[in-house]
Amino acid sequence: MKITLFEQAPYRYLPPDFDLHYESVCSTPYFPLVTGDGVYSSIRDFMDELALGARAGFDGIAVTEHGQSSYDMMPNPDLVASAPAHLTETEGLEVAIFPMGRSLGKSREPTRVAEEYAMIDVMSGGRLVAGFPVGLSYDANVNAGVPPMQTRPRFDENLELVLRAWSEREPFAWNGKYSQYPQVNIWPRPLQQPAPPVWLTGVGNPRTMQTCLERGFGFNYLSWFGAKLTGKRIFDRFWDIADQVGVERNPHRMGFLQTVAVAETDERAEREYAEHLEYGFRKGLGSIPPEKLGLPGSIDIRGVQALLKDPGDFGLYYQMRTVTFRELVDAGVVVVGSPATVREQLIEFCRDYRIGNLHAMLAFGSLPRDLTMKNIRLFAEEVAPHLRGLWTDSGFQHHWWPERLGGVPRPVQPSQEEATVR
Amino acid sequence: MTLDATMPAINEEALDVWAGRLTMRVKVAGAGAPLLYLHPAAGLVWDPFLSHLAERYTVYAPEFPGTSAGDPYAIHAVDELADVVLVYEEVTRRLGLTRPVVVGQSFGGMLAAELAAHFPALPEKLVLLDPIGLWRDDVPVSNWIATPPEQLPALLFHDPAGEPAQRTLQPPDDPEAARAATAGMVWAFGCTGKFTWPIPDRGLRNRLHRVAASTLIVWGREDRLIPVAYADEFARLIADSKVVIIDDCGHIPQVERLEETSAAVDAFLQPGPPSSRPAVQPSNRRQP
Incomplete structure (x- = not known):
């Protein structure tokens, strides 16, 4: 079992009535709501927390991409990921750098994505795990101006270009529908050849699942909507498609994101985290129309x-815009409690649904630096060690993790169209 | 003028065009000289305005690629607006239409203007009902595709509670049919949005000088999707054009103000001695 620290970078000082007046993306007014000190400390604390995660023994550090967003100020996750890439290399920390990551349905400069990832892989000495979400509508279509109907085909085309740009021996011309380049020959190339482990992100679209299974990509399910409500639907769907495609039910191909809050006792966890969880979900996801x-x-x-x-x-x-702490817990949007409570729930969930990679979201909303640091430390020391061995004796190898970190990567399969052409 | 026109018999023609890569479905009704009607972004709805036109014309109403029932992926056959214009020109040739009157509403108005700009000899006359296609920073066009469904009535109609608005937006009673209608409209917005997102300006301003046909520009004075200021913008760029503004009217004049709109269109298409013209309220008309 691989366990990453996942964080978004919310603005942590929004007014209490924010969710009554504003949306959290695209239209959110910046200057009336934000101070220089507030945004500086939001980002500074966020970066320090990622560094703590790397030092505390997490297997990876994971972030996502969202532009024009108050709940995740992350216009380019590669800018953020490059900092821990270098830090962990200088400190000798064997941690995966896992942007989950650059949205290819959004990108109008796909070779730039290939270059940034290659750069992070080199900086980290071959520890990049490369995530590619299609991209949420507001980000791909509003923030980047891509016609909604182009999002998916643009993603498909850009992914082929990135994979080829990483490994092709000779410079090549690219005559795509969405981008054209007379000569593609990026420098540097990833250390991991022909490609770092590739993961796609989905929220339930069977087509994305099928693509992952057919081509040998990992699949990340970002469980924002309540794993107790959606988990069985999503995971059963994934493994059913795996059976249809004829792919083994290797848990390591599945990633699962879960918001977690750990304190010394159940009671203390609620007291310390409840208001910040409500802030996070009401003013973040709940305020996306x-x-x-x-x-x-x-x-x-x-x-x-x-x-x-x-x-x-x-x-x-x-219901997210007015959600209560109790509703978040009951739906499994968040797992909260003492180390024993939390690990019991996570072990059961990961075992039941064959999850081999857990992305623990340990910062949320307005959670201040000291509590986030505590959450990270407690999770690393008293939860993660109990989960790590979950699939050790399963007989399955981890093909979606860097070789330097103990993975056994396999080359991705060509797309159906490509296979036909060749 | 007969605005209680009953629904005419409507036939459908399916034309394989674009080297066989695309099937265009065309609703055909009425009798008389040819009239090509290009529908708005939400798809083709046969409404009383079309029935009225079908009393004097043979109305040909092609469905935009992807918006025909049962053929949603036809939209993938066209990627560029210039190709769409060529597809529509091919449709008029395949239908054997000689100098049809071309009428377009909103998105269809943009398409009609593009067709007339690319092929100046194609239309006998051109009628644009609140067309999109131009952009002014001082009066931006509303983003109808990103508008929440519950706010669409207020965007499209001057009086969203009025009977014409309610009739147009009434979902089918059957839940399955209602879902299919909603999904169909969402998809139609997506298909047409391929050529209007993120800004509904694909350079029409640079091409409108090529429009040679005599053109009627009709606008609802209270259009909140594309403000009435654009009427003069179109008129300025199309040499032989005149503007009619409809009062107490939003973005869809032929639905919200059927009588006034039909009267204005009839007067433009069939000029004759004043006594034979349909009555039109003077306050509703403006000659630029």
């Missing part, structure tokens, strides 16, 4: 029909 998660054209018409009939994949999302 639904239409900005899926603009017309970004979701296949069959997907729209399926969502209208059964919005279950979205779990608690529609």
